[in-house]
Amino acid sequence: MGCSFSGLNALYDGANGGGDVWINENRFRILKQLGEGGLDNVFIVKEIISDPSNPSFSKKFKDPSLVSDDGTYAMKKVLIQNNEQLELVKEEIRVSSLFSHPNLLPLLDHAIISVKASQDQPKKHEAYLLFPVHLDGTLLDNAKTMKAKKEFFSTSEVLQIFRQLCAGLKHMHNFDPPYAHNDVKPANVLLTHKKGQTPLAKLMDFGSARPARRQIRSRSEALQLQEWASEHVAAPFRAPEFWDCPSQCDIDERTDIWSLGCTLFAIMYGVSPFEYAFEESDESPQLAIVNAQIKWPTEPNTSYPDALHQFVTWMLQPQATVRPRIDDIVIHVDKLISKYSTH
Secondary structure, three states: OOOOOOOOOOOOHHHHHHOOEEEEEEEEEEEEEEEEEEOOEEEEEEEEOOOOOEEEEHHHOOHHOOOOOOOOOEEEEEEEOOOOHHHHHHHHHHHHOOOOOOEEOOOOOOEEEEEEEOOOOOEEEEEEEOOOOOOOOOOHHHHHHHHHHHHOOOOOHHHHHHHHHHHHHHHHHHHOOOOOOOOOOHHHHHEEEEOOOOOOEEEOOOOOOEEOOOEOOOOOHHHHHHHHHHHOOOOOHHHHHHOOOOOEEOOOOHHHHHHHHHHHHHHHHHHOOOHHHOOOOOOOOHHHHOOOOOOOOOOOHOOOOOHHHHHHHHHHOHHHHOOHHHHHHHHHHHHHHHHHHHO
């Protein structure tokens, strides 16, 4: 599924009031908007088969689990205003296409098109990225709903959701070369609820994913990494080495382990363990994070086993070199699942 720069591809169909989009040879109707970001919007779209001789989009897939029963998909439309943004979108497409795992959201198709600009304006582009649709929302959406109802996941559900995230990350961390997701957080975890089963969790948004291992050998390289992280990694889930990077250090995929520990806390309690530092004016978020000053909730109705709190603390080691790796995390979570699973 190559990148298309054809001006004919993915253009809104004026006759339908801007309701139809072409992504390569397949046509989709925009049904509704799901989300809105700075330069990107997410829509639910449905495939329109106007020519019966043209094979439907679902025929592209060898894996039947990727096929939508009713032809609906999620589409991210990105407005690209300069070459830097164009390169970022191309990199997101490249990285998204590397991985194939049931707990990572797959990119199904994509197109990048040129958009007509006036003579004195630089050329602009739009990108269209197509994904399976998950209507139950993100872990963050679920946390907000549950908080309003004063509901919490059971210990078993917490561990099963977390185990799935670990499986997806393990696929990325064990890749050659290893990749870090770099933005593991509840807003990037899709949940699908199935009656009587643990929700299905998928990690999404590979816009910040990069080869995990980098050598920092100067102050300027350290500052450059911090600046990059401030733009691409959500602050309440950002590892200490992204806040205060030494001039001589090796960065690796354990930046994700820190974010994973924060996310495990959030599966339990709905927020990052450092959220308080961003909300209270007398607190310094950076100090709270680099010193791993976790604030545990005290409400009696949110009591989880101490083993889960210890698990979070194990991942939130300020010193990256003593933080566990994903294979260690998977072994430990499996032990906890066998101990706390509901039979």
